[in-house]
Amino acid sequence: MSDITTWICTGCALLCEDIQVYAANGRVEKVEHACMMGKSRVTGCKHIAKPMVDHTEVTIDKAISKAAHILKNADNPVLYGWGNSTSQAQIAGIELARVLNAVIDSTSSFCQGITINEILQGQMPSCTLEDVREKADVILYWGADPMSSHPRHLSKYSYFPRGDMRQHGYEEDRKAIAIDVRQSRTARICKDMFYRIPPGSDLEFMKALLDALDGKVPKLSFDLDIKRLLELATLLKQCEFGVIFAGLGLVYSIKEDIQILSGLISKLNELSNFSLIPMVGHFNMRGFNHNLFNETGYIHRVKFTDKGPVSGIEFSIIEQLKGNADAILIIGSDPLASLPGALSKRIEDIPLILIDPCENLTTKAADVTIPCKASGIEEGGTAYRMDGEIIELSPFVQSKGMSDEMIIQRIIKEIN
């Protein structure tokens, strides 16, 4: 007989709360309502990580002692990852960085950090995904393809559901718009409301859109019918509750130049009502930004010093790897599979400690591997959804391992 559990999915930052997991003797037999990403997350690792030091299996205590030894003896240790950790583990990680006077950074450093910073600084209006479901009539996916990155985004929140104020759902009450460099899966759903722009031209498109909103004739250096741009401006002006989902395409294109995007949102709010939600990938990547902001006033790229925390581009994971990082602790991330080759090589060259439930490409290069429980499955805690809502996770598997929070607390204890 299977036990049926309602599970909060930790497959992505949507944190879907309606997943039904049928499990018998700790083994998952059936998963209902989860997408492929959620199903893959709940079924667990292909290969479970083992405690290792210098590629030899050891006890977890030895692995933790070795990790503490490496970090304590490093001049410039870096703590990185955190997107797949609970808020409790992230707060413990910030404490570890404080103890070590270390640099702490997350994947948001080259991801949604700049948009989340604007929201946390109160410079950019945001809303919850429930607001989107109940109220949104114009939904703009900019440089984002949720149909690939967050499969249930459109069906659960942003386009297809019938909301309190959008009873006719997508057929009559909602308009979905995609701005992208290619016809993504999401763009296909948006049909004739898809605006294809050349790579890197988002700022130019934004300026042209601002002109159109001001009633000026917009100019574009690339081939796009100006009439369509004017139609878009009219649609944005007339909406009752608009939301922009900013994807990595937009963030990478505007680089650190967030002012024009902020300007566009301000302009839209003079004319109608618009919010922005960043398309956060990992289930608690936004949580790291919130937790670090609460502790230090900065969202990422932080270095703890005797005088207190400081932040700057020089403390980003990329600059640290190019520069003087001499030990790195990676938690819940697989940078060797995601970072460019030159940076991955640099990670391999310095003492590398990895805390992760699964074996991955980075475990193969790690000097110390410490296996932890899978957050949200074997271990509870809280996480921040992509819209900044705090969600209590619902673990359903009992296991004997240590959570990532416990491991970090043990490392702190050994260092002290």
Next chain:
Amino acid sequence: MTSAMEIYQLLPKTNCKECNESTCMAFAVALLSGSRQYTECPPLIKDDKYHNSRIKLEEILKPIRGAEETGLIVHEELCSGCGNCVVACPVNVANDPHGSGRGFGPTNDKVIFRVIDGKVKAANIEECRRFGKNRIMCNACIDPCPTEAIEFV
């Protein structure tokens, strides 16, 4: 989506009537509807020159055999489990307005589409608007599918 013309091109096109259909095109339509099997065409089976056609027919007719009475096919290998069809299907919305209709997983068994193990599964197919006497050409599940995993034959 496989068309009758596509099937016809793989048949002998001699209108020999050995299958008891009036033309090869009529036989192609019968194959598409699932009421006949390509093995019921004697020349196609006997003559070796149709070897490649037989292989191709086997390949393109395979999904049709799995089709429901309304002609619904779910290509599970393409499905990402996004649930767009679950929320967009008017039968799901009517039978489960506070579950599927609002974007959640279905809360009862009266729905046509639900996602199980990351793939959409169809049930209660007699409820489909394409079924029965008053059927209409409803496209509500096909249209929102980003991967073209759903089709009607």
